[in-house]
Amino acid sequence: MIEIGIALSAERDTNRLMETILLEAKDLSNADGGTLYLRTEDNNLKFEIMRTDSLKIAMGGTTGKEITFPPVRLHDPTTGKENRTNVASCAALTGKSINIPDAYEAKNFDFSGTRRFDQGTGYRSKSFLTVPMKNSQDEVIGVLQLLNAIDRKTGEVIPFGDDIQPLIEALASQAAVALDNKQLLDAQKLLLDSFIELIASAIDAKSPYTGGHCQRVPELTKMLAKAACESKDVPFAEFDLTEEEWYELHIAAWLHDCGKVTTPEYVVDKATKLETIYDRVHEVRTRFEVVKRDAEIDYLKGILEGKEDPEKLRAKLDERLKKLDDDFAFIAQCNIGGEFMAPEKIERVKEIAKVQWKRTLDDRIGVSHEEKKRRERVPAPALPVVENLLSDRDDHIIYREGPEAAAEKDNEFGFKLEVPEHKFNLGEVYNLCIARGTLTSEERFKINDHIVQTIIMLGQLPFPKHLKRVPEYAGGHHEKMDGTGYPKKLNKDDMSIPARIMAIADIFEALTAADRPYKAPKKLSESIKIMSFMKKDAHIDPELFKLFLTSGVYKEYAERFLDPSQIDDIDINQYLK
Numbered sequence: 001m002i003e004i005g006i007a008l009s010a011e012r013d014t015n016r017l018m019e020t021i022l023l024e025a026k027d028l029s030n031a032d033g034g035t036l037y038l039r040t041e042d043n044n045l046k047f048e049i050m051r052t053d054s055l056k057i058a059m060g061g062t063t064g065k066e067i068t069f070p071p072v073r074l075h076d077p078t079t080g081k082e083n084r085t086n087v088a089s090c091a092a093l094t095g096k097s098i099n100i101p102d103a104y105e106a107k108n109f110d111f112s113g114t115r116r117f118d119q120g121t122g123y124r125s126k127s128f129l130t131v132p133m134k135n136s137q138d139e140v141i142g143v144l145q146l147l148n149a150i151d152r153k154t155g156e157v158i159p160f161g162d163d164i165q166p167l168i169e170a171l172a173s174q175a176a177v178a179l180d181n182k183q184l185l186d187a188q189k190l191l192l193d194s195f196i197e198l199i200a201s202a203i204d205a206k207s208p209y210t211g212g213h214c215q216r217v218p219e220l221t222k223m224l225a226k227a228a229c230e231s232k233d234v235p236f237a238e239f240d241l242t243e244e245e246w247y248e249l250h251i252a253a254w255l256h257d258c259g260k261v262t263t264p265e266y267v268v269d270k271a272t273k274l275e276t277i278y279d280r281v282h283e284v285r286t287r288f289e290v291v292k293r294d295a296e297i298d299y300l301k302g303i304l305e306g307k308e309d310p311e312k313l314r315a316k317l318d319e320r321l322k323k324l325d326d327d328f329a330f331i332a333q334c335n336i337g338g339e340f341m342a343p344e345k346i347e348r349v350k351e352i353a354k355v356q357w358k359r360t361l362d363d364r365i366g367v368s369h370e371e372k373k374r375r376e377r378v379p380a381p382a383l384p385v386v387e388n389l390l391s392d393r394d395d396h397i398i399y400r401e402g403p404e405a406a407a408e409k410d411n412e413f414g415f416k417l418e419v420p421e422h423k424f425n426l427g428e429v430y431n432l433c434i435a436r437g438t439l440t441s442e443e444r445f446k447i448n449d450h451i452v453q454t455i456i457m458l459g460q461l462p463f464p465k466h467l468k469r470v471p472e473y474a475g476g477h478h479e480k481m482d483g484t485g486y487p488k489k490l491n492k493d494d495m496s497i498p499a500r501i502m503a504i505a506d507i508f509e510a511l512t513a514a515d516r517p518y519k520a521p522k523k524l525s526e527s528i529k530i531m532s533f534m535k536k537d538a539h540i541d542p543e544l545f546k547l548f549l550t551s552g553v554y555k556e557y558a559e560r561f562l563d564p565s566q567i568d569d570i571d572i573n574q575y576l577k
């Protein structure tokens, strides 16, 4: 009995646990058959496991054979009356064991179903011992039913003896506690899983550009981890994951970008250089309009004064207006972040910025408290004031405030990051001169900061022992094998295999995703080619990349998650050398 108790409390799989309970009870009582029912939330008894040895019936549990019998109702669905005619239901309702020597002679119970079953099979159901399973709160959580006790000497079917009943009852109560604990654990785990998925979906929902990333990376991570487990080749021959380690990787993969909850949307989705929460190109365009209007006013004033030839004045005006139109078109074009901005273009932005316009209105009224504070860093000029068409002003700079782990030199986390001096710089010239893409170095730092936040957040969670490596697995996906990644500049040897797997999964998902609504997603061959360069540059683990290709994981993932139009022919041999 003690041994059974130990075995029950050690079992982590619910199906195996239920099976152990039933088989041990059958063994103890030498019964030919048995059924284990669990009480469901809607107050029915669901058939979980069934066994009848002499008929070779084994259903439910780990057999994979589903039990199709409808559940036993504890109450009549229309009248609500207790169902005491069914012996299992009666044991559950009363909380008492029922020992029946011969079902065919039992008066108070309806065994017509049993009789029908016997007629179909030629079996003779006789003795029944039905025991409720009560948890530590004395609630019935299931029923254990044994069928046909067999005399160990004669092989005859006999009633369940008075000596055996207390033993089965003791087993049932031990089993109930073990099952109850397991159900509680399962419920907690389900809650944790759902919570993790909720965070991942919230992050994915933040940006229409990266939607689905947090949900697809775990899939790809698991596919590649499985290939590594199955691989018999160096260096993965020894690599394997236990059930608990799989779960650890699952959690890590789902949470790998959890720090993104702290990334401002305007940075995540910054589509043009002047965009903050709104695209300031419209403000700049209005200034150009003002300058054009001023040019016309100058012309009309010139006509009124009558000193210069009107035709010359007109020609001068037309030339001026045309230049302003061209300049604005150029600035507007610069606002769209291209691949590379040549130095001459940067010079032209700076030249255009010097064009002057007159401001007569106070720019410190009607603004937010924060902006007002920033503007007050310098005294207000007297109005009207002549200002540059585009400027980098003091109030465009957002200072770092308070301690930031990532920005500290010898921080406790081991972050080694190049930290820009300011938190943000909204300067107009500064932003329009971004050499590549639409992000300033301050904004790029903020984007990269998501991994710093991921590591800090996960580091604060009280992970139990079997989940201790979640922060390591989740936090390494932007590191590179040669130590040039971030945030810790780890190299290959500093990283576990699962962490290196996650880095590949993260990159491949991002490459193949439709990351910008106006950009078609990359073809499979193109994505693999880019990754092969990353391998050459020692950014990703070459052996994992090889496994990614040879195992066919890249293809399997593509078939499951990519648009068919992305899947093109690819010769992986060229990348295996």
Ligand SMILES: [Fe+2]
Pocket: 256, 257, 450, 451, 477, 478, 506
């Ligand atoms: Fe990330």
Ligand SMILES: [Fe+2]
Pocket: 213, 217, 256, 257, 477, 506
């Ligand atoms: Fe990611």
